[in-house]
Amino acid sequence: MASPSGTPTKITQGSQTKGGIGESTLRPDGTLKVTGEFAYSSDMWHEDMLWGQILRSTVAHAEIVSIDTSEALVMPGVYAVLTYDDLPTDVKNYGLEIQDTPVLAHGKVRHHGEPVALVAADHPETARRAAAKIKVDYRELPVITDEASATAPDALLVHENRDDHHAGHVPHPNIVHRQPIVRGDVAAARERADVIVTGEYTFGMQDQAFLGPESGLAVPEEDGGVHLYIATQWLHSDLRQIAPVLGLPEDKVRMTLSGVGGAFGGREDLSMQIHACLLALRTGKPVKIVYNRFESFFGHVHRHPAKLHYEHGATKDGKLTHLKCRIVLDGGAYASASPAVVGNASSLSVGPYVVEDVDIEAIALYTNNPPCGAMRGFGAVQACFAYEAQMDKLAAKLGMDPVEFRRLNAMEQGTLLPTGQPVDSPAPVAELLRRVKAMPMPPERQWESSEGADVRQLPGGLSNTTHGEGVVRGVGYAVGIKNVGFSEGFDDYSTAKVRMEVVAGEPVATVHTAMAEVGQGGVTVHAQIARTELGVTQVTIHPADTQVGSAGSTSASRQTYVTGGAVKNSCELVREKVLEIGRRKFGSYHPAWATAELLLEGGKVVTDGGEVLSDLADVLEGETVEVEAEWRHRPTEPFDLRTGQGNGHVQYSFAAHRAVVEVDTELGLVKVIELACAQDVGKALNPLSVLGQIQGGTTQGLGVAVMEEIVVDPKTAKVKNPSFTDYLIPTILDTPTIPVDVLELADEHAPYGLRGIGEAPTLSSTPAVLAAIRNATGLELNRTPVRPEHLTGTQLSEG
Amino acid sequence: MRVNFTVNGRPQEADDVWEGESLLYVLRERLGLPGSKNACEQGECGSCTVRLDGVPVCSCLVAAGQVEGREVVTVEGLADFAKQRAEGGCASGACGTSLQNAQEWQAQGTDSQTGEGTELSPIQQAFIDAGAVQCGFCTPGLLVAADEMLERNPNPTDADIREALSGNLCRCTGYEKIMDAVRLAAARQSEAV
Numbered sequence: 001m002a003s004p005s006g007t008p009t010k011i012t013q014g015s016q017t018k019g020g021i022g023e024s025t026l027r028p029d030g031t032l033k034v035t036g037e038f039a040y041s042s043d044m045w046h047e048d049m050l051w052g053q054i055l056r057s058t059v060a061h062a063e064i065v066s067i068d069t070s071e072a073l074v075m076p077g078v079y080a081v082l083t084y085d086d087l088p089t090d091v092k093n094y095g096l097e098i099q100d101t102p103v104l105a106h107g108k109v110r111h112h113g114e115p116v117a118l119v120a121a122d123h124p125e126t127a128r129r130a131a132a133k134i135k136v137d138y139r140e141l142p143v144i145t146d147e148a149s150a151t152a153p154d155a156l157l158v159h160e161n162r163d164d165h166h167a168g169h170v171p172h173p174n175i176v177h178r179q180p181i182v183r184g185d186v187a188a189a190r191e192r193a194d195v196i197v198t199g200e201y202t203f204g205m206q207d208q209a210f211l212g213p214e215s216g217l218a219v220p221e222e223d224g225g226v227h228l229y230i231a232t233q234w235l236h237s238d239l240r241q242i243a244p245v246l247g248l249p250e251d252k253v254r255m256t257l258s259g260v261g262g263a264f265g266g267r268e269d270l271s272m273q274i275h276a277c278l279l280a281l282r283t284g285k286p287v288k289i290v291y292n293r294f295e296s297f298f299g300h301v302h303r304h305p306a307k308l309h310y311e312h313g314a315t316k317d318g319k320l321t322h323l324k325c326r327i328v329l330d331g332g333a334y335a336s337a338s339p340a341v342v343g344n345a346s347s348l349s350v351g352p353y354v355v356e357d358v359d360i361e362a363i364a365l366y367t368n369n370p371p372c373g374a375m376r377g378f379g380a381v382q383a384c385f386a387y388e389a390q391m392d393k394l395a396a397k398l399g400m401d402p403v404e405f406r407r408l409n410a411m412e413q414g415t416l417l418p419t420g421q422p423v424d425s426p427a428p429v430a431e432l433l434r435r436v437k438a439m440p441m442p443p444e445r446q447w448e449s450s451e452g453a454d455v456r457q458l459p460g461g462l463s464n465t466t467h468g469e470g471v472v473r474g475v476g477y478a479v480g481i482k483n484v485g486f487s488e489g490f491d492d493y494s495t496a497k498v499r500m501e502v503v504a505g506e507p508v509a510t511v512h513t514a515m516a517e518v519g520q521g522g523v524t525v526h527a528q529i530a531r532t533e534l535g536v537t538q539v540t541i542h543p544a545d546t547q548v549g550s551a552g553s554t555s556a557s558r559q560t561y562v563t564g565g566a567v568k569n570s571c572e573l574v575r576e577k578v579l580e581i582g583r584r585k586f587g588s589y590h591p592a593w594a595t596a597e598l599l600l601e602g603g604k605v606v607t608d609g610g611e612v613l614s615d616l617a618d619v620l621e622g623e624t625v626e627v628e629a630e631w632r633h634r635p636t637e638p639f640d641l642r643t644g645q646g647n648g649h650v651q652y653s654f655a656a657h658r659a660v661v662e663v664d665t666e667l668g669l670v671k672v673i674e675l676a677c678a679q680d681v682g683k684a685l686n687p688l689s690v691l692g693q694i695q696g697g698t699t700q701g702l703g704v705a706v707m708e709e710i711v712v713d714p715k716t717a718k719v720k721n722p723s724f725t726d727y728l729i730p731t732i733l734d735t736p737t738i739p740v741d742v743l744e745l746a747d748e749h750a751p752y753g754l755r756g757i758g759e760a761p762t763l764s765s766t767p768a769v770l771a772a773i774r775n776a777t778g779l780e781l782n783r784t785p786v787r788p789e790h791l792t793g794t795q796l797s798e799g
Numbered sequence: 800m801r802v803n804f805t806v807n808g809r810p811q812e813a814d815d816v817w818e819g820e821s822l823l824y825v826l827r828e829r830l831g832l833p834g835s836k837n838a839c840e841q842g843e844c845g846s847c848t849v850r851l852d853g854v855p856v857c858s859c860l861v862a863a864g865q866v867e868g869r870e871v872v873t874v875e876g877l878a879d880f881a882k883q884r885a886e887g888g889c890a891s892g893a894c895g896t897s898l899q900n901a902q903e904w905q906a907q908g909t910d911s912q913t914g915e916g917t918e919l920s921p922i923q924q925a926f927i928d929a930g931a932v933q934c935g936f937c938t939p940g941l942l943v944a945a946d947e948m949l950e951r952n953p954n955p956t957d958a959d960i961r962e963a964l965s966g967n968l969c970r971c972t973g974y975e976k977i978m979d980a981v982r983l984a985a986a987r988q989s990e991a992v
Contacts, residue, residue: 036834519934
């Protein structure tokens with residue numbers, strides 16, 4: 001057999017502290033996860049526990065004429081059936097930014113799968129059957145499904161009487177938010193262009209498809225409050241939305257993070273949190289709700305599908321002159337994160353290129369399609385798909401190499417974004433392109449063997465559709481820019497509580513934050529930071545809950561930066577206190593206590609010259625040092641509502657991909673052979689985890705290039721494929737090798753120089769695959785995902 | 800109904816089982832073995848994979864009544880199962896491959912909650928060492944499937960590994976570290992013989 005070999009990955013390493021930053025330390029939850037003992041939210045169990053079930057609308061847009069729960073209520077085993085009329089307070093809506101989402105439908109449903117009623121029963125099947133017995137009489141309304149139907153003169157309003165803070169500046173009440181960005185003089189710049197390229201691009205609706213279904217357990221407490229064990233991305237954001245609906249003060253809603261089976265943006269919004277709490281408080285019993293996969297497709301927001309119109313110009317020597325673009329994002333029935341997605345899509349619509357004259361507009365619509373919100377890449381993904389297609393078109397028209405054309409126009413440190421904000425940290429766009437292009441190419445015709453074709457390596461795979469006939473190879477490149485952290489003036493802070501004490505003669509640090517560990521490895525990195533800063537080996541990561549201040553969201557590639565920064569900051573404050581104690585206890589024994597720069601290393605207090613002054617255990621004997629502190633990155637500011645100008649972003653993350661595909665041009669089947677990535681990560685705090693993020697993000701980008709799309713019927717706005725049978729995500733057979741070249745150029749503004757890394761690889765992966773398929777087939781391919789009929793021309797399909 | 804079967808070597812009895820309940824439900828909700836996961840409950844994701852009389856199956860697609868009198872191995876029993884198999888001698892016939900590149904993935908360092916001291920099967924250890932675990936929801940099913948493949952095919956090619964694990968969806972890793980983990984386990988298994 002071939003000797004075992006890994007996909008080549010290059011990364012620099014180095015650290016002074018064992019188990020500290022820069023090392024590939026292992027996950028603290030690894031053993032629990034491989035033995036099946038790790039308690040995910042769907043594994044929660046409580047004596048006397050009931051099962052909750054949500055009844056969802058079967059139509060997308062309708063008035064509710066009546067709801068009859070009588071048959072459900074009398075079923076043996078049913079403990080409660082709740083509708084809108086049972087909500088306990090005047091607060092009946094929730095939402096991340098705009099509180100437009102009903103806890104339970106009131107008089108109207110606005111999308112397919114909207115929650116209408118709740119059931120609690122002693123067996124999940126009883127709960128399901130009881131929910132099915134609830135009779136809802138709908139009077140259907142016309143559906144709004146796109147920009148034309150949303151802004152038609154006689155269009156119904158998805159939300160009447162809007163009073164949110166975007167309502168005053170949008171051109172139509174069915175537009176959630178609009179962000180124009182105008183800079184320079186596009187008309188004059190257009191005159192300078194030797195070539196002009198336009199394109200209309202379509203991006204399909206992608207699902208996060210995390211594997212751990214929405215789930216949680218609500219336990220009523222003796223003080224009238226409730227304890228919710230939940231999988232989420234942000235405990236405190238959930239708490240802020242849950243407590244008012246329950247009519248409880250926030251301190252009576254205790255939240256503990258349960259095991260989270262992936263998130264990718266899909267757990268930013270609430271799902272079953274309030275429903276479980278309502279049922280628990282009504283019945284006085286613990287209530288567990290677990291979605292099945294079908295329900296999960298209705299139970300969280302998706303990535304905004306988008307229509308993007310782009311016009312670029314360039315001079316004949318290959319310099320971009322201008323950009324005009326219009327991005328229309330479908331936000332679906334409720335706002336979710338749509339306003340922020342609009343801000344991202346518009347401000348990053350140029351991509352990592354120098355274009356001084358721009359006229360940009362991005363909007364998000366209210367429609368009766370499924371609500372859309374956060375997903376990995378958050379508005380930057382859709383834009384990257386379009387501008388990278390444009391770059392290839394421009395290069396082709398100019399007769400230039402597509403990578404060289406990109407390098408010629410690549411942003412650098414100091415380049416202004418279209419918002420006027422300078423990029424004030426390294427922006428190695430040209431270098432990443434150079435690196436990804438320099439990686440060795442995968443050999444041709446790998447499927448050939450002495451025993452004939454290995455169909456597993458061919459398009460169509462084990463379906464045995466080709467042995468190489470009609471198979472054409474293509475290569476494509478793409479690069480992208482993603483912002484890190486919450487933008488546009490948001491107070492994006494994190495809190496960390498760090499304690500140091502002696503346990504069994506050893507100094508031990510405990511790190512307590514409310515950070516949602518969703519699989520990314522934040523807990524691993526927190527322990528590494530504590531080791532580096534406090535010089536201890538043993539670090540305990542306290543479970544995340546609301547007994548400590550907010551850690552912000554596990555979103556926007558921000559947790560290592562912001563909560564990592566908070567942990568570092570609190571460790572530094574703890575270190576100062578520890579040294580204070582040391583000076584008090586031992587200062588008289590050695591002058592260096594007063595005069596030298598002191599460090600904590602290897603369980604000892606040492607001078608910067610390396611002289612050991614004391615064991616940490618001796619300093620800490622009889623003492624406990626604890627600090628809880630908030631930490632903030634540099635403030636940002638909102639984008640001007642007319643011009644889009646403003647220093648809106650914190651940091652940027654760059655990745656480039658090269659895709660190599662083989663296409664069975666007769667059947668329209670695509671096999672991605674390799675997806676190479678080069679990314680700047682600033683500083684790899686945990687190289688193994690960094691690679692995992694890059695390879696995982698790359699694969700989600702591959703998914704939306706060739707298979708992933710939630711299909712919504714344009715006539716009914718109903719979801720047609722809510723299952724893993726019909727919504728396909730990449731399997732291990734669909735996923736190629738993903739060699740990675742990691743660059744570490746420090747961002748001096750960030751802790752340890754690090755960059756948020758999780759999202760950038762999801763951006764450029766998709767357009768690289770599309771470019772490779774175009775290269776193989778010669779087709780224009782202006783939509784993603786690409787389906788076989790788009791390649792064979794056997795069916796002209798749109799939407 | 801009552802269902803009697805063996806789980807991880809121990810006789811088990813589940814009472815009041817509904818006709819429609821799956822093996823997955825009985826394991827998770829009646830026997831306190833939630834390690835087998837419920838990501839899709841329609842046989843598409845493989846997160847509930849268990850061995851049924853040695854054969855890997857999606858336990859969500861097996862009616863509880865079908866397991867009467869049969870033997871089930873779940874992720875919770877994987878370490879014991881692998882240990883017993885190893886004590887049974889060189890049944891696999893895996894011999895003579897050096898560790899070479901595989902050892903690159905043997906990462907270092909420990910943390911306070913690693914469950915140190917827990918006995919793990921080689922495939923479990925390899926998943927940890929290679930960084931194949933992120934959210935971990937797919938992990939139990941992948942471990943059962945990968946362990947079964949290595950039992951059948953101790954020297955798999957990459958294509959063999961991909962084919963054997965193609966019924967197990969993972970959304971976090973992009974599968975690269977899972978490939979590394981299986982290669983590592985295979986290499987260690989060969990070296991140990």
